[in-house]
Amino acid sequence: MAVKKTITYRWFVRGFSMIAVALLIAAVGLVMLLGGFYYESVSDVLENRADVFRRSLVLTEAGEDSWNRMASAFVENFDHKEQMQLLILSSEGTVLASSNGFVSAGSELTRDFNAALSAEGQRVVRRGKSGTGEHIMALTQIQTDDAGKPIGALRLVVTLRFVDRQIVMSAIVIGLIVLLILFFSALSSFYFIRSIVHPVEEIGRAARRIAQGDYDYRVEKHSEDEIGELSDTINYMAGEIRRAEQLKNDFISSVSHELRTPLTAIRGWTETIQQIGSEDAELVDKGMQIIADETDRLSGMVEELLDFSRMQNGKLTLHFDLIDVEAVLEETVLLFRERAEKKGIHFRVMAGDKLPVISGDADRLRQVFINVLDNAIKYSDAGDTVRVDTALMGKTVQIVIGDTGRGIAERDLPHIKRKFYKADTTRPGSGIGLAVADEIIAGHGGSLEVHSKEQLGTSVIITLPVKGKGQE
Numbered sequence: 001m002a003v004k005k006t007i008t009y010r011w012f013v014r015g016f017s018m019i020a021v022a023l024l025i026a027a028v029g030l031v032m033l034l035g036g037f038y039y040e041s042v043s044d045v046l047e048n049r050a051d052v053f054r055r056s057l058v059l060t061e062a063g064e065d066s067w068n069r070m071a072s073a074f075v076e077n078f079d080h081k082e083q084m085q086l087l088i089l090s091s092e093g094t095v096l097a098s099s100n101g102f103v104s105a106g107s108e109l110t111r112d113f114n115a116a117l118s119a120e121g122q123r124v125v126r127r128g129k130s131g132t133g134e135h136i137m138a139l140t141q142i143q144t145d146d147a148g149k150p151i152g153a154l155r156l157v158v159t160l161r162f163v164d165r166q167i168v169m170s171a172i173v174i175g176l177i178v179l180l181i182l183f184f185s186a187l188s189s190f191y192f193i194r195s196i197v198h199p200v201e202e203i204g205r206a207a208r209r210i211a212q213g214d215y216d217y218r219v220e221k222h223s224e225d226e227i228g229e230l231s232d233t234i235n236y237m238a239g240e241i242r243r244a245e246q247l248k249n250d251f252i253s254s255v256s257h258e259l260r261t262p263l264t265a266i267r268g269w270t271e272t273i274q275q276i277g278s279e280d281a282e283l284v285d286k287g288m289q290i291i292a293d294e295t296d297r298l299s300g301m302v303e304e305l306l307d308f309s310r311m312q313n314g315k316l317t318l319h320f321d322l323i324d325v326e327a328v329l330e331e332t333v334l335l336f337r338e339r340a341e342k343k344g345i346h347f348r349v350m351a352g353d354k355l356p357v358i359s360g361d362a363d364r365l366r367q368v369f370i371n372v373l374d375n376a377i378k379y380s381d382a383g384d385t386v387r388v389d390t391a392l393m394g395k396t397v398q399i400v401i402g403d404t405g406r407g408i409a410e411r412d413l414p415h416i417k418r419k420f421y422k423a424d425t426t427r428p429g430s431g432i433g434l435a436v437a438d439e440i441i442a443g444h445g446g447s448l449e450v451h452s453k454e455q456l457g458t459s460v461i462i463t464l465p466v467k468g469k470g471q472e
Contacts, residue, residue, distance in 0.1 A: 016189065020182055027178045031171045038163045039137070043125050046139040046156050049080060050123070053154065054141065064091050064151040067143065071096035074154075087155040089113060089140075096152070112140040113153055122150075127160065135160040199227045206234055215242035259301065262294035305432070316436075318361040318443045325397060325464065326355040326390060328362050332369040333388060336377060344382030353392040358466050364440045365464075368448075371433040372401045372460045379458070380405035395466050396446070402459035408452035416450050 057074060071088040075097040078086045086099040093113035108128060116124040122142035130136045138157045145151050202219055209217045215238050219231040269287035276283060333349055340347040376386045380403045389400040408416060417438045434450075441448040445465050452458035 016186060019185060023178045023181060027171075027174050030174055031167070034170050035167045038167055039127065039160075042137050042158060042160065042163055043139075046084070046125060046137065046158060047123070049084070050139055050141050050154065050156055053078065053086070053156075054143070057143075063145055067091075067152040068096060071152075075099050084156050084158040087157065089153040089155060091150050091152050093153070108138075109140075109155065112138060112155070116140040116142050116153060117150065130157075130159075135164055195223075196227060199223075199231065203230060203234055206238070210234075210238050210241065215239075215245060259298065262297050265294045266291050316439060316443070318364055318440070320359050320361060322357050323360050323362045323365070324355075325358050325360065325365060325399075326351075328366050329369055329388065329390065329399060332366055332373060335370070336373045336386075340377050340386055343377065343380075345377060345380050346383075346385040348385060348387040350387060350389045353390075355390055355392060355397050356466055358397055358464060360444050360464065361440075365444075368437040368440050368462065369399075369401070371437045372462070375434070376401055376403040376405070376458070376460075379403065384457075393463070397464045397466060399462040399464075400459055401462070402457060404457040407454040407456050407458055408450070409454050413450065413452055416452075417448070 056077070067088075068090060074088050075086055078099050080086075081099045087095055087109075088097040089109075090096050093110050095109070112124055112126055115126075116122055122144070123139065125137065125139045127135070127137045136157055136159055138155060140153055140155045142150050143152045143154060199219075199222055206217055206219045217238065218235050221228050221231045221235075269290050273284055273287045330349075333347075337347050373386070373388075380386060384404045386401070386403045389402075391398045391400075417434050434448075438448045441462060441464070447461075447463045449461045449463075450458065451461065
């Protein structure tokens, strides 16, 4: 079974491991630097002592014989016997005298002596093991006569036991510091990771519940950071899905009702005509007219739904041509004038400047005008007024269709162009006509704006460019 690679797991494997390795490398490097510093300090002390001792040497006469005779006296006059060992060597590298009476291993001494003879400054400092296995540092310095001929050498040897102990103690302290850093880093990171993981887990649970249809579930917000912002987004999404679901249900209910009404009328009049036959020609004509009207109504609703489907799929196509938009508007007005008068609504057309020919899709623009005029009449009552105004505004054509009907509530106005949305569910309509109209106008490079005051009326302002997307 595969291990679940959680955020905590990935952080421990990748993040914390990298931190631990980096601290380990830094600790090892620091210990090595400290060791080098300590050993370099001991080397400097040996060189200083050697220089001081050489300056204090007084030979009775220059030469190897004097050096050999006075070897014991040199050792006796050495002031640092407790800190280090002094060896006086002959010109052949043999020990003439020792400050503590002990002579180190011959092979190491001979090697250092020969190295000093060939070294720059005729001095060599080495670290190694004594004959007893102790870690030591030794300085070998060649002594020459006035002619520069080697007459012997002095050798200072110091134990590194205390230095090594100091390095070990430093390494232990550094190690403890590294462990403390890792501990507090792991502890703080754990709480930090959990502060992310817990909200993310809660958001995951919320997403699953929302996906299962629980749109009332909300994520508890714990902080004002990116996680808090994500919580707000999830809650907002849940609210929007809930509203969309409600709108969809209302839409289905509305469309079902809208379809049922004409279908009921068609079925009823069909049965009536079948029963009376041709005995009452006037009633038959009336019934056939109602059937035709309701069929047109059904056809319009089906076309509206198909247009909406095309819009959702990005397949709502426009066929641009040079058109007389004013003529298209006048044709649409004629369709609604009689309907408005039958309902007791005053219908006024206030033509302004002669509108120029524009680039557009005449059928789609007619569909927009029909939808807006239909809404204006639908949401107006007897005694109200529907007006149509046109104007040329520079490089754009503006068409205003307004009414003095019941208007739209301020809370509904921002959503009026959204799909499925109906401000008044008691009035007929699917709630998608204005969304399709807005999409068509946007496809022409124009805009559709809705301004309304409750109980005062609504104005729809349609703006179209004279030179549209169909022209170069």
